Amino acid sequence: MPYWLVKSEPDAFCWEQQVANGVEPWTGVRSHQAKRNLEAMRRGDRVFFYHSNVGKEIVGVVEVVREAYADPTAKTGGWICVDMKAIGPMPRPVTLAVIRAEAEYADFALVRQSRLSVVPVSAPHWDSLCRRGGWTG
Numbered sequence: 001m002p003y004w005l006v007k008s009e010p011d012a013f014c015w016e017q018q019v020a021n022g023v024e025p026w027t028g029v030r031s032h033q034a035k036r037n038l039e040a041m042r043r044g045d046r047v048f049f050y051h052s053n054v055g056k057e058i059v060g061v062v063e064v065v066r067e068a069y070a071d072p073t074a075k076t077g078g079w080i081c082v083d084m085k086a087i088g089p090m091p092r093p094v095t096l097a098v099i100r101a102e103a104e105y106a107d108f109a110l111v112r113q114s115r116l117s118v119v120p121v122s123a124p125h126w127d128s129l130c131r132r133g134g135w136t137g
Contacts, residue, residue, distance in 0.1 A: 002045050003121040004037065005110055006062075006084070007052040015049055015059045019086045023065055026118075027073045027081040034118040039068045041082050048090075048121065048129065050110070056096040058133060061087045091134035104128060 006026060008014065018024055029035055041047075041064045049060040066083035073081075099105045105128075106112075109119035121129070130136070 002040065002042065003047070003123065003126040004041060004045060004064075005048040005050050005058070005119050005121050007050045007117045009053045010051045010055060011053075014051065015086075015089065018049060018060065018062065018084070019089075021086075023083050023085045025066075025072070025081045025083050027071050029071070029081065029117055030074075030077075030079060031116060031118075033113075034116055035080060037116075037118040037120060038080055038082050040120075041067060043067055046087070046126070047084060048126075049086075052117075055093070057093040058090050058129060059093050060089045061135060061137060063087050088135075088137050092132070094129055094133045098132065099129075 029038055043064055045064040047062045047064065048058045049062050050058050062084040064082050065085045068080040068082055071079040071081040100111055105125065108125050109116065113119060
C-alpha cells in the first residue's frame with residue numbers, strides 16, 4: 001500500500017476541521033508535482049496529516065476515500081483533488097525538528113522537498129514515523 005503526507009496550514013484548514021467534517025476534498029493543490037502525487041493516490045491509501053507553518057508536525061492519519069477528480073476550487077488548469085476521511089489523531093505528534101534531526105529521514109521528501117504539499121512516504125518511513133508518534137491503527 002502506498003503512503004503519503006499532505007500539508008495544511010492550520011489557520012486555513014486544521015486537523016480538527018478534518019475530523020469534524022469526516023470526509024473532506026483535498027483541494028487547492030497548485031503544484032504539478034503535487035498534482036501527480038494526488039493522481040497516484042488510490043482508495044484506501046493512508047496519509048499523514050501535517051500542520052505546516054504553525055506547529056510543523058504530523059498530527060493525524062487520513063485515508064483516501066475517493067480518487068482524483070476535478071478540483072471545484074480551480075478556475076482553470078485541470079487541477080484535481082481527492083477525498084480524505086479522518087482515521088485518527090497521532091497520539092504523539094511528530095515534529096519536523098525531530099524528523100530533520102534523524103539521519104534515517106534524510107531522503108524523506110518532507111525534508112528534501114520542503115515546499116511540496118503532497119509527498120510520498122516510503123513504507124520504512126511510514127512505519128518509523130508511526131512508532132515515533134504512537135500510531136497503531
